[in-house]
Amino acid sequence: MAEAAKKNGHIVMIPFMAHGHIIPFLQLARQIQHKTTLNITIANTPLNIQYLRSALSSTSPHQIRLAELHFDPTQHGLPPNVENTEKLPLSHIAKFFNSSLSLEAPLRSLIAQITEEEGYPPLCLISDVFLGWVNSVATSLGIRNLCFTTCGAYGTLAYISIWSNLPHRKTDSDEFWVPGFPQNYRFHRTQLHKFIRQADGTDEWSQFFIPQIALSMNSDGWICNTVEEIEPLGLQLLRKYVQRPVWTVGPLLPSAKGSKHRAGKESGIALEACMEWLDLKDENSVVYVSFGSQNTISASQMMALAEGLEESGRSFIWVVRPPVGFDIDGEFKEEWLPKGFEERMRDTEKGLLVRKWGPQLEILSHKSTGVFLSHCGWNSVLESLSNGVPLIGWPLAAEQAYNVKMLVEEMGVAVELARTVESTITGEVVAKVIDIVMDNGKGKDMKDRANEIAAHMRDATTEKGEEKGSSVRAMDDLVTTILSPKPL
Numbered sequence: 001m002a003e004a005a006k007k008n009g010h011i012v013m014i015p016f017m018a019h020g021h022i023i024p025f026l027q028l029a030r031q032i033q034h035k036t037t038l039n040i041t042i043a044n045t046p047l048n049i050q051y052l053r054s055a056l057s058s059t060s061p062h063q064i065r066l067a068e069l070h071f072d073p074t075q076h077g078l079p080p081n082v083e084n085t086e087k088l089p090l091s092h093i094a095k096f097f098n099s100s101l102s103l104e105a106p107l108r109s110l111i112a113q114i115t116e117e118e119g120y121p122p123l124c125l126i127s128d129v130f131l132g133w134v135n136s137v138a139t140s141l142g143i144r145n146l147c148f149t150t151c152g153a154y155g156t157l158a159y160i161s162i163w164s165n166l167p168h169r170k171t172d173s174d175e176f177w178v179p180g181f182p183q184n185y186r187f188h189r190t191q192l193h194k195f196i197r198q199a200d201g202t203d204e205w206s207q208f209f210i211p212q213i214a215l216s217m218n219s220d221g222w223i224c225n226t227v228e229e230i231e232p233l234g235l236q237l238l239r240k241y242v243q244r245p246v247w248t249v250g251p252l253l254p255s256a257k258g259s260k261h262r263a264g265k266e267s268g269i270a271l272e273a274c275m276e277w278l279d280l281k282d283e284n285s286v287v288y289v290s291f292g293s294q295n296t297i298s299a300s301q302m303m304a305l306a307e308g309l310e311e312s313g314r315s316f317i318w319v320v321r322p323p324v325g326f327d328i329d330g331e332f333k334e335e336w337l338p339k340g341f342e343e344r345m346r347d348t349e350k351g352l353l354v355r356k357w358g359p360q361l362e363i364l365s366h367k368s369t370g371v372f373l374s375h376c377g378w379n380s381v382l383e384s385l386s387n388g389v390p391l392i393g394w395p396l397a398a399e400q401a402y403n404v405k406m407l408v409e410e411m412g413v414a415v416e417l418a419r420t421v422e423s424t425i426t427g428e429v430v431a432k433v434i435d436i437v438m439d440n441g442k443g444k445d446m447k448d449r450a451n452e453i454a455a456h457m458r459d460a461t462t463e464k465g466e467e468k469g470s471s472v473r474a475m476d477d478l479v480t481t482i483l484s485p486k487p488l
Contacts, residue, residue: 009123010039010114011482012067013148014107016128017048017100018085019293020377024150024225026055026064027252028126033063035479038123040064043110045071045103047083069106073099086294087329094195094204097130104133111141124482126223129156132215139218144486146478147219151378151399152226153248154234154410157241158187158402160217163209166199168192180241190419191401220486221245223478225252225378228470229456230385233410247478249471251382251457254361268355271362274317277352278363281315284370284447287434288363288389290319291375295396298421299323299336306337308430309351310344314438315368316351319358324421329356364389370447371437373417376403385413386458388451390443392433394418413450 011032015025022044029040042052046068053066073082076099078092088096115121121143127134129149138145149156161180162168168176168189175186189197199206221244228235228248239246267274278286287309291297297305302323309316322330332355334342345351360380363369364387372384373392381403384391391414393404407414417433418425437443460471468476 008037008039009483010041010118011124011126012107012111012114012122013040013042013126014103014128014131014134015042015044015048015148015150016130017045017083017096019051020379021128021130021150022048022052022084023055023254023379024252025126025128025148026052027254028148028223028225028249029064031249031252031475032479032482035475036483038063038482041067041110041114041122043067043069043103043107045069045083047081051084067110069103069110071099071103071106075099076102088294094208097208098204100131101133103131104137107134107137111137111143127216127219129160129216130209130212132212132218135215135219142486144482145219146221146223146482147216148223148225150225152234152381152403152406153224153231153238153246154406155378155399155402156224157181157234157238158405159399160213161241162187162192162196163199163206164213166201166206168197169200180237182237187402187405191395191405193397193401193420194422217242217244219244221247221481223247223249225250225382227251227457227460228474229460230411230453231406234406245481247474248460249475249478251386251461251471253382253386267357267359268319269352269358271359274352274354274359275362275366277317277349278366278368280349281368283367284438285315286366286368287312287314287316287371287373287392287438288360288369289316289373290358290360290380291321291394291396292377292380294328295375295377296321296324296328297394297396299325301418301421301423301425302336303338304425304427305430306341307427308425308434310338310341311427311431312434313350314434315349317354317358317363318351319354319356319360321356332356371434371443373434376400376407376414378403381407382457385450385453388447388454390414390437390446390450392417392437396420411449411453413446413453415446 013025015021049066049068077095124144125138126146126148129147135145157180161178165179167178174189178187195205224246226248227250320332321328364383372389374380375396376393393414393416395401395404404416415433415436460469462469463472
């Protein structure tokens with residue numbers, strides 16, 4: 001490595017192997033790169049590194065290096081070439097989480113190589129909240145370790161506390177209190193994914209999450225992809241719970257270069273065609289529907305959603321993937337939608353169906369988009385709210401149901417449509433919920449609040465001379481901490 005590398009110091013970042021984690025890690029690396037002359041290495045499995053390489057190709061990656069960690073999915077009972085959650089059947093998810101433990105030895109080798117070449121070890125390891133074992137690696141080498149949660153503060157706290165305490169197992173009631181939240185707060189059993197609902201501490205999910213979260217709790221501090229002003233309650237409670245510094249450096253949104261740059265993937269529709277279609281629509285009149293990179297709904301839910309969209313009479317863009325039980329990357333079949341649905345939508349210009357991937361960033365920033373019907377993964381939430389677009393929540397996995405609870409109860413920018421793939425919905429309910437969010441009463445209030453949050457996000461990331469937004473200040477403090485000696 002160059003002589004400069006020896007003087008600059010090094011950060012190694014290890015995201016969990018999922019696009020919803022890798023994308024914010026890359027954005028965090030870019031932010032740190034912008035502030036420092038530190039060398040940054042993002043370490044991951046070969047196929048994820050290949051994906052990162054394509055996402056970085058349009059930028060200047062001179063300080064962001066990519067390191068492959070040896071990984072053989074077949075050794076863990078996984079199909080060949082499965083290195084992230086995107087194409088993974090639900091039945092393999094627990095095995096996949098456990099497979100991440102095998103990255104410890106290659107990570108230690110990488111750190112040894114950096115140490116040998118530069119003359120001293122990296123200054124800091126930044127690890128995913130799901131990869132608590134990285135904290136053990138850092139501690140054994142005397143290196144600072146910071147835990148990065150790619151979710152918001154409220155969703156993170158709910159997720160880590162429910163896994164750590166399994167509070168729903170301690171009551172027969174459907175409602176339960178979650179440690180870390182105020183005593184009068186209640187979560188509901190239906191907000192839990194079935195794997196956590198059934199967890200008892202001895203199952204394979206518990207045996208992964210409980211120790212990994214406990215190890216992440218021992219890190220030297222937490223980085224959170226949120227903004228101080230938009231999650232006051234969540235941040236206050238998370239700081240009290242983890243008893244560590246929490247840096248709010250969000251929103252870590254992809255650059256203005258758009259969705260291709262964000263996802264490293266081609267959209268299922270030409271961007272120009274999508275924008276031309278939106279240009280013909282009235283302001284705030286279009287419903288955008290997408291369930292993220294690795295989620296889909298059941299065939300019966302898909303049918304009801306299509307019926308509801310048609311019944312609502314609103315214009316919509318829907319990113320469609322095959323339903324649960326089919327290859328999510330396979331061809332989409334007309335039989336999963338009402339007879340003649342796609343033709344009617346095309347002929348009336350009411351609906352635009354996009355296969356697999358849509359240019360989400362461009363759709364959400366278009367003035368015609370009025371609401372986002374979403375699984376409410378945190379990246380999607382930030383992308384929506386940063387454009388002042390309220391949400392219709394249909395959480396499907398992870399911490400999504402807790403995000404929706406916060407968006408509805410704390411922020412007032414969302415209405416919940418359903419929970420998980422186990423919900424039964426009707427076209428009538430879908431149309432009714434769309435009407436609520438797009439009418440001039442409650443819908444206008446939600447839109448106003450979403451615009452306020454968008455303003456907070458802009459302010460947080462603004463730097464005008466001496467005046468710095470809260471996320472800029474947090475990033476400065478984070479960098480100062482990384483550069484300072486680790487306390488003995």
